[in-house]
Amino acid sequence: MPNQFNEDSSNSELVLELIKVLKKEASLFETFLELLDQQQQVLVKGDIEELNRLTELLREKSINSAILAKKREEIIRRLSSETNLAEDLNVSKLIESIPAGQASMLDQIRETILDLNEKISRRQSQNKMLINRSRDNIMKTIQLISQLGKPGDNYQRGGKTNSPPNRLTLDRRA
Numbered sequence: 001m002p003n004q005f006n007e008d009s010s011n012s013e014l015v016l017e018l019i020k021v022l023k024k025e026a027s028l029f030e031t032f033l034e035l036l037d038q039q040q041q042v043l044v045k046g047d048i049e050e051l052n053r054l055t056e057l058l059r060e061k062s063i064n065s066a067i068l069a070k071k072r073e074e075i076i077r078r079l080s081s082e083t084n085l086a087e088d089l090n091v092s093k094l095i096e097s098i099p100a101g102q103a104s105m106l107d108q109i110r111e112t113i114l115d116l117n118e119k120i121s122r123r124q125s126q127n128k129m130l131i132n133r134s135r136d137n138i139m140k141t142i143q144l145i146s147q148l149g150k151p152g153d154n155y156q157r158g159g160k161t162n163s164p165p166n167r168l169t170l171d172r173r174a
Contacts, residue, residue, distance in 0.1 A: 029116035
């Protein structure tokens with residue numbers, strides 16, 4: 001049977017600290033999702049300056065997320081070492097061993113974070129697809145431009161075509 005925490009124990013304080021960190025993570029993930037939505041709109045519009053700004057903000061949020069993840073892992077490690085709970089303690093296992101009020105809050109935050117992670121993954125996948133399609137369109141456009149003014153295939157004796165080699169006559173420097 002898992003250990004039960006007393007409401008006034010130091011473990012209970014650690015659980016409350018964990019709840020604070022998880023709430024901060026959930027808030028950060030909501031912001032991250034909003035930034036990804038904005039990034040998607042900017043990708044469609046083609047606003048490079050705004051895209052660069054949003055990408056920098058996303059990078060900052062990723063760094064903040066890593067910091068919060070370390071805090072969360074540290075709290076869980078401390079909880080695990082101060083109790084007789086398993087070494088591989090996670091939020092789901094912790095929910096089973098704490099008072100109902102804290103367990104309910106932790107479970108709600110956990111569900112929110114899992115839902116946000118799923119939405120973030122979908123949005124990142126969509127944005128990646130938009131970027132890849134843009135790259136494909138750019139390459140096709142460059143190929144079409146390089147074909148302009150180029151003589152077409154001419155038939156030679158024996159029915160073969162004479163295809164000169166592709167030469168890119170476009171300066172790619174910005």
